[in-house]
Amino acid sequence: xxRIAIVDDSGCARMFIQKCLEIIGLKDATFxxxxxxxxxxxxxxxxxxxxxxxxxxxxxMDGEALLKWVKGSPELKELPVLVxxxxxxxxxxxxxxxxxxxxxxxxxxxxxxxxxxxxxFLDAKEENNA
Amino acid sequence: MHRDEWNxxxxxxxxxxxxxxxxxxxxxxxxxxxxxxxxxxxxxxHDPTPGEFRLVIASPLLRAIGENIYGPxxxxxxxxxxxxxxxxxxxxxGRFMGKIFPLxxxxxxxxxxxxxxxxxxESTALAWHFQAEGLPLSMVASGAPLLLLCPP
Numbered sequence: 001x002x003r004i005a006i007v008d009d010s011g012c013a014r015m016f017i018q019k020c021l022e023i024i025g026l027k028d029a030t031f032x033x034x035x036x037x038x039x040x041x042x043x044x045x046x047x048x049x050x051x052x053x054x055x056x057x058x059x060x061m062d063g064e065a066l067l068k069w070v071k072g073s074p075e076l077k078e079l080p081v082l083v084x085x086x087x088x089x090x091x092x093x094x095x096x097x098x099x100x101x102x103x104x105x106x107x108x109x110x111x112x113x114x115x116x117x118x119x120x121f122l123d124a125k126e127e128n129n130a
Numbered sequence: 131m132h133r134d135e136w137n138x139x140x141x142x143x144x145x146x147x148x149x150x151x152x153x154x155x156x157x158x159x160x161x162x163x164x165x166x167x168x169x170x171x172x173x174x175x176h177d178p179t180p181g182e183f184r185l186v187i188a189s190p191l192l193r194a195i196g197e198n199i200y201g202p203x204x205x206x207x208x209x210x211x212x213x214x215x216x217x218x219x220x221x222x223x224g225r226f227m228g229k230i231f232p233l234x235x236x237x238x239x240x241x242x243x244x245x246x247x248x249x250x251x252e253s254t255a256l257a258w259h260f261q262a263e264g265l266p267l268s269m270v271a272s273g274a275p276l277l278l279l280c281p282p
Contacts, residue, residue, distance in 0.1 A: 012214045016151060016199050057220075057238060086224025087236050106228065107221045108150035 002029040002125060003047065007040040007066065008055040008084075016108070017053060017084065023111040024118070037061030041069065049079070051121060056085035056092075064096065071100035080121050084109055133256075136230065136280050140258045140269055143225035147218060148262050152198040159259040163188055163266035170248040171215045173223055174239035178231050181276025183269060185219040186248050191265035192218075216241035222269060230279075256280065 004021065006014045014033050021029060032047055034040035038061040040054070052070065056063035063083055070076045083096050086107040093104040103117045145156040163186060170186040196206045196214050206214075219241045227236050251257055255272040271277065 010213050010217045010220075011210065012196075012199060012217045016217075019199065057240075059240075086221045087238055089228050089232055089234070089236055091233055091235060107224060108147055110150050 002026060002051065003032065003049040004029050004051045004053060005032045005034060005040055005044055005049040006053050007034045007037060007058070007063065009035045009058040010055075011035075013055065013107070020109055020111045020114050024115040025122075037063065037066030037069065040066060044076070050125065051118075052079055052081045054081065054083055056083060056087050064099070067096065067099050067101055082117065133280055136256070137258065139226055139229040140222075141260070142229065143222045144258075144260055144267070144269065146225055147221045148195070151218070151221070152195040152262075154195070154198075154262040156260050156262045159261045159266060161266075162186070162257065162259050162268050165266070166247070168248055169211070169215050170244040171212075171219045171241050172244060173216075173219050173241045175223065175227065175237070175273075175276065176239060177237035178227075178234035179275045179279060181271060181273035183219065183223045183226075183271050184244075184248075184251070185215065185222065185267065185269055187215070187218070187267040188265040191262060191267060194263055194265075212243040215243055226269075 006017050008014045018031050032043050032049060034043050036058040054063040054066055063085065067081050070079055070081055080102045081100065083101045083104045084107055096104050105113060105117060141158060148154045148156050165188055167189045168186055169189050169192050170184060172182055172184045175181045192211060192215060196211060200206050220238065223238060251270045252272050254277060255270050256277060257268055257270045259266065259268045
């Protein structure tokens with residue numbers, strides 16, 4: 001079973017992302033929600049996840065700091081990180097990709113975009129489980 | 131950049147947001163909301179140029195969007211409605227600014243849900259009026275540094 005962390009300070013945004021993930025076939029996934037990067041790191045320590053989806057603008061610890069932390073951690077550096085934000089643009093996207101994000105999507109996402117972006121991750125997961 | 135480009139960018143930002151989040155079609159309207167049953171929120175933009183945006187939306191339309199996200203039978207609390215209002219504003223402004231300033235760093239403040247009646251817009255403010263499901267919503271932009279970039 002796939003475990004996915006969804007990190008956004010808006011509960012509505014977390015709900016919307018989860019709904020999109022369910023539409024693309026991840027209904028059985030376990031979703032771990034956090035309202036900021038610090039809370040996400042604490043929760044992921046207790047429950048390791050297969051995919052991290054994060055917003056950028058959040059209080060306490062923002063998405064860019066979370067991405068840097070994850071990619072700098074020997075235990076977490078292989079974790080795929082998808083950034084979904086309303087504050088993205090090509091310049092920021094380039095920086096986030098250089099930091100190790102698998103992709104950067106602008107809010108609001110659609111199930112089609114999400115499926116297209118996550119296809120390589122889902123295929124790899126399926127191969128590992130076969 | 132001319133006013134027409136801002137108008138197109140705002141229509142696209144609002145339409146993309148409502149279509150994706152709530153599967154609702156958006157049309158432009160010539161008049162602001164003619165109802166008192168309104169919810170509103172404001173958001174400061176810090177970079178690339180200072181300004182403020184306000185979203186004013188008919189409360190029944192906000193509830194309908196909430197039902198699309200939380201489910202038609204969900205009991206949506208007042209804090210959830212405020213969260214939804216903030217997320218809508220944040221998303222629309224992010225998309226709009228991304229279209230107007232595609233290559234510059236964008237830094238947004240935290241959306242602040244409005245309390246009480248929505249204040250009158252400044253006379254210099256720019257306003258865009260829309261409707262979805264037959265219900266009104268408006269976006270208002272204010273702040274001299276931002277508006278100076280959009281001559282008529």
